Amino acid sequence: MASDHDWDRATVERIATSLKATPGALMPILRQVQDELGWVPPDSIALIAGILNLSRAEVHGVASFYHDFRHHPPGRCVIQVCRAESCQAMGADGLADHIRQRLGIDFGETTRDRSFTLEPVYCLGNCACSPAVVVAGELAGRVTPDRFNRLIAKFDGSRR
Secondary structure, eight states, X not given: OOOTTOSOHHHHHHHHHHHXXXXXXXXXXXXXXXXXXXXXXXXXXXXXXHHHTOOHHHHHHHHHHSTTSOSSOOOSEEEEEEOSHHHHHTTHHHHHXXXXXXXXXXXXXXXXXXXXXXXXXXXXXXXXXXSOEEETTEEEOSOOHHHHHHHHHTTOTTOO
């Protein structure tokens, strides 16, 4: 299992250096780090701060304020479940209960085998097809418990 010390320093340095002249560079840097690594390693905060000539507190404050930034490595398959009103009205709460029970984790957690990470999101822009989820980057609408099971089957056939 990856620890908070297992991250690619060269990637973070490349990203921060290439974007440091961008107006408001911190957010694009944090976003690209997460896009490439899957998370923003806590130990990368000091490196980013040094490249941008900011304090560690400033970088940490931004990285910890926005809930989209992960501070631990995600599972191989990230599952996002819409928690907005439209999806709730169409059964997302029951779907979320099914997903948590099926995976044995709650929102913000990763399975022990690192197969899945479960994240809440507050609108996927797919309201006409509620309830919506994203499984490994693929948006799915009108998701039922059975359809969810089929969506994740290719990532872990051993879960029932």
